[in-house]
Amino acid sequence: MRIFDPHAHMTSRTTDDYEAMYESGVRALVEPAFWLGQPRTSVGSFIDYFNSLLGWERFRAGQFGIRHHCTIGLNPKEANDDVLRREVLDILPRFLGKDGVVAVGEIGFDAMTAAEEDALLEQLKLAIEHELPALVHTPHRDKAAGTRKTIELVEKSGLAPHMMLIDHNNELTVHEVLESGCWAGFSIYPGTKMDEQRMVRVLQDVGPERIIVNSACDWGVSDPLKVRKTADAMREAGFDDDDIDRIVWRNPVEFFEQSGRLILDDIESPDLTATFEGSGVLRGERA
Amino acid sequence: MSTLQDLSAALEARARPEGLDWLKETSAAVAADVSAIRGRFPMVGRKVGRETLYEHDDPADVHAWTVDDAARVLLLVAAGERAEAELAELYRFGDAAERRGVLRALPYLPIEDRGLQLIDDAIRTNDTRLIAAALGPYATEHLPDAAYDQAVLKCVFVGVPITGLDGIPSRVTPDGARMLGAFVHERVAAGRDVPGEVWIVIDRFPPEPEIAAIEGELQSEFEDRRAAAERALSYRGAHSA
Numbered sequence: 017m018r019i020f021d022p023h024a025h026m027t028s029r030t031t032d033d034y035e036a037m038y039e040s041g042v043r044a045l046v047e048p049a050f051w052l053g054q055p056r057t058s059v060g061s062f063i064d065y066f067n068s069l070l071g072w073e074r075f076r077a078g079q080f081g082i083r084h085h086c087t088i089g090l091n092p093k094e095a096n097d098d099v100l101r102r103e104v105l106d107i108l109p110r111f112l113g114k115d116g117v118v119a120v121g122e123i124g125f126d127a128m129t130a131a132e133e134d135a136l137l138e139q140l141k142l143a144i145e146h147e148l149p150a151l152v153h154t155p156h157r158d159k160a161a162g163t164r165k166t167i168e169l170v171e172k173s174g175l176a177p178h179m180m181l182i183d184h185n186n187e188l189t190v191h192e193v194l195e196s197g198c199w200a201g202f203s204i205y206p207g208t209k210m211d212e213q214r215m216v217r218v219l220q221d222v223g224p225e226r227i228i229v230n231s232a233c234d235w236g237v238s239d240p241l242k243v244r245k246t247a248d249a250m251r252e253a254g255f256d257d258d259d260i261d262r263i264v265w266r267n268p269v270e271f272f273e274q275s276g277r278l279i280l281d282d283i284e285s286p287d288l289t290a291t292f293e294g295s296g297v298l299r300g301e302r303a
Numbered sequence: 304m305s306t307l308q309d310l311s312a313a314l315e316a317r318a319r320p321e322g323l324d325w326l327k328e329t330s331a332a333v334a335a336d337v338s339a340i341r342g343r344f345p346m347v348g349r350k351v352g353r354e355t356l357y358e359h360d361d362p363a364d365v366h367a368w369t370v371d372d373a374a375r376v377l378l379l380v381a382a383g384e385r386a387e388a389e390l391a392e393l394y395r396f397g398d399a400a401e402r403r404g405v406l407r408a409l410p411y412l413p414i415e416d417r418g419l420q421l422i423d424d425a426i427r428t429n430d431t432r433l434i435a436a437a438l439g440p441y442a443t444e445h446l447p448d449a450a451y452d453q454a455v456l457k458c459v460f461v462g463v464p465i466t467g468l469d470g471i472p473s474r475v476t477p478d479g480a481r482m483l484g485a486f487v488h489e490r491v492a493a494g495r496d497v498p499g500e501v502w503i504v505i506d507r508f509p510p511e512p513e514i515a516a517i518e519g520e521l522q523s524e525f526e527d528r529r530a531a532a533e534r535a536l537s538y539r540g541a542h543s544a
Binding site for chain 2: 063067070071072074075110111113114115116276277279
């Protein structure tokens with residue numbers, strides 16, 4: 017089984033995790049820039065973090081046979097620091113042109129403040145300028161209202177809905193997100209957000225189109241093998257190999273390939289270089 | 304060291320025509336206004352290519368040049384004397400491929416030893432591609448002896464093949480040979496293996512106490528240490544310079 021985990025904060029994970037992920041089928045992933053559990057206080061910390069996502073973490077993943085991509089952006093929690101918000105937004109363009117940077121993100125709302133809205137709108141503009149998709153995180157609290165507000169802002173920004181992945185959905189937000197034309201992401205967590213059994217029910221309800229499943233593993237209680245566990249739960253529930261491959265590989269590839277910056281062309285296993293719907297999506301260059 | 308003409312010719316033979324056109328236009332833009340390099344430098348891989356510069360090279364070989372390495376060198380060369388002012392920022396904001404391009408370009412730029420801090424930074428990383436790129440002809444010419452010796456030791460430690468280094472064996476010093484000899488002893492005492500190529504360095508200035516210590520392990524009371532000593536010493540003739 018080939019797995020593309022479209023949301024994994026590998027900076028927080030160990031080499032044992034990389035080994036286990038490879039063993040489970042993970043061959044490529046996306047690490048969205050986020051916060052580190054403790055607020056940063058200077059723009060230099062962001063520069064070093066972005067550089068480590070593009071440099072060291074990509075190298076580290078490569079040692080375990082996993083192709084690492086990232087998204088770059090200012091997260092909503094730290095967007096509430098006025099000085100930092102301006103400084104980080106200023107340096108983002110230096111990172112958004114790079115290979116392997118497959119979206120602006122993760123951006124979105126945390127406590128639904130004006131500062132968060134300002135940062136979100138600015139970064140949706142940057143996504144349009146750099147021809148990148150955007151990865152938007154929906155708030156953990158007041159989720160339904162936050163999701164609705166996010167969809168409104170995407171519409172206002174002019175970013176095409178198919179360039180937008182709205183993450184951390186649940187049974188109550190998925191319909192509205194799909195109706196908007198955006199992609200709907202689900203973070204499968206032990207205990208919170210979503211679990212694999214509920215994910216199977218969502219898939220039975222809405223089908224596989226524009227659905228993306230991730231582990232969102234980070235420094236909190238989380239499990240880097242949740243995408244595989246979801247695939248296993250899908251199989252037990254009667255989904256066939258093609259449905260599973262669509263959810264755990266082709267859908268995230270299709271979404272992030274819109275960046276033109278996925279680097280999957282030299283992954284060794286021949287099955288990974290198969291074309292998607294007749295077009296060579298596994299290339300670094302936009303056709 | 305390849306000449307700029309060699310690099311251009313290899314690129315012509317290997318890169319896509321549209322990539323070569325892009326490089327030509329971008330070189331002209333950079334020659335006219337050096338700040339044009341800032342936004343273009345990250346794009347080189349997807350515009351010109353990322354495969355090895357020479358078809359027969361192994362993409363997994365950290366010493367192998369890539370198409371984007373050569374293209375980045377030519378872009379920096381196109382900037383002429385104004386390249387120097389851009390180097391630090393291109394490196395600081397560069398991903399690993401961009402940093403490698405900067406490092407590979409240093410010997411082609413009129414900067415004398417003023418690029419050494421970038422070499423030092425790359426050697427401090429644990430990224431084998433950066434370490435390999437840092438130890439090219441520029442390091443051979445400018446890196447002080449003690450730093451060069453430490454870098455060679457680090458290569459062996461992190462798994463960068465030293466046979467492909469530009470400065471091997473010419474830059475080897477007696478102290479470098481001693482440190483690698485001691486490293487081999489440490490590995491043998493742990494029952495572990497070493498790459499055979501270490502003898503290229505060690506046997507340039509054979510350090511007697513360290514070699515005696517390795518040979519002494521042949522009589523160790525522990526089987527794994529005796530076996531490790533035998534293996535390490537068995538590589539000796541084949542790899543001595």
